[in-house]
Amino acid sequence: SYELTQPPSVSVSPGQTATITCSGDKLGDKYTCWYQQKPGQSPVVIIYQDNKRPSGIPERFSGSNSGNTATLTISGTQAMDEADYYCQAWISSTVVFGGGTKLTVL
Amino acid sequence: QVQLVQSGAEVRKPGASVRVSCKASGYTFTHNYIHWLRQAPGQGLEWVGRINPNSGDTKYAQKFEGRVSMTRDTSISTAYMELSRLRSDDTAEYSCAIEYKYYAMDVWGQGTTVTVSS
Numbered sequence: 001s002y003e004l005t006q007p008p009s010v011s012v013s014p015g016q017t018a019t020i021t022c023s024g025d026k027l028g029d030k031y032t033c034w035y036q037q038k039p040g041q042s043p044v045v046i047i048y049q050d051n052k053r054p055s056g057i058p059e060r061f062s063g064s065n066s067g068n069t070a071t072l073t074i075s076g077t078q079a080m081d082e083a084d085y086y087c088q089a090w091i092s093s094t095v096v097f098g099g100g101t102k103l104t105v106l
Numbered sequence: 107q108v109q110l111v112q113s114g115a116e117v118r119k120p121g122a123s124v125r126v127s128c129k130a131s132g133y134t135f136t137h138n139y140i141h142w143l144r145q146a147p148g149q150g151l152e153w154v155g156r157i158n159p160n161s162g163d164t165k166y167a168q169k170f171e172g173r174v175s176m177t178r179d180t181s182i183s184t185a186y187m188e189l190s191r192l193r194s195d196d197t198a199e200y201s202c203a204i205e206y207k208y209y210a211m212d213v214w215g216q217g218t219t220v221t222v223s224s
Contacts, residue, residue, distance in 0.1 A: 048208045048209050048212075095141065096153065100151070
């Protein structure tokens with residue numbers, strides 16, 4: 001079965017750029033999206049179709065997808081961005097999630 | 107506004123079944139696939155499957171094939187997920203979600219906690 005691999009954790013200092021990767025076989029050929037989940041809350045989509053931001057999502061969130069890796073970039077990271085982040089792709093009419101990355105802002 | 111409201115928490119013994127409901131409002135129920143997902147305590151998101159409310163067509167994650175059934179009642183804009191032969195590792199929060207505005211799950215139910223314990 002298809003797997004998406006994310007680093008379990010990423011740390012970043014406030015104001016710096018955080019990069020979270022998501023790897024899968026020929027992932028660049030598929031659309032990916034990214035979700036942010038804070039404790040006790042439902043996930044919120046922050047990137048869809050590789051690099052599009054839903055309305056209301058700050059411009060500091062951006063995405064890319066090429067080859068075997070999709071990347072979520074958070075520029076000028078803020079304390080409020082501390083959360084779990086999940087990548088997701090559509091694989092043959094099914095949905096696959098990465099294992100999630102805990103972003104710590106310190 | 108677009109809303110998905112799920113049924114309340116459930117407790118079941120191993121081997122039993124559980125059915126969770128997801129009532130939609132604020133949009134045309136038959137226009138959007140309904141996905142079911144789960145998240146075990148402290149773990150990541152896991153896709154269980156989806157149903158096309160218009161046709162009733164379903165697609166399940168291979169892991170749940172044979173144990174899960176998704177149905178809908180269009181007269182009351184409600185989708186259901188039933189999971190059978192429950193095990194302790196099925197303990198999780200189960201959520202429904204739709205792709206409403208974007209090609210992503212952008213509207214979520216509030217989640218239903220299912221606890222499997224003897």
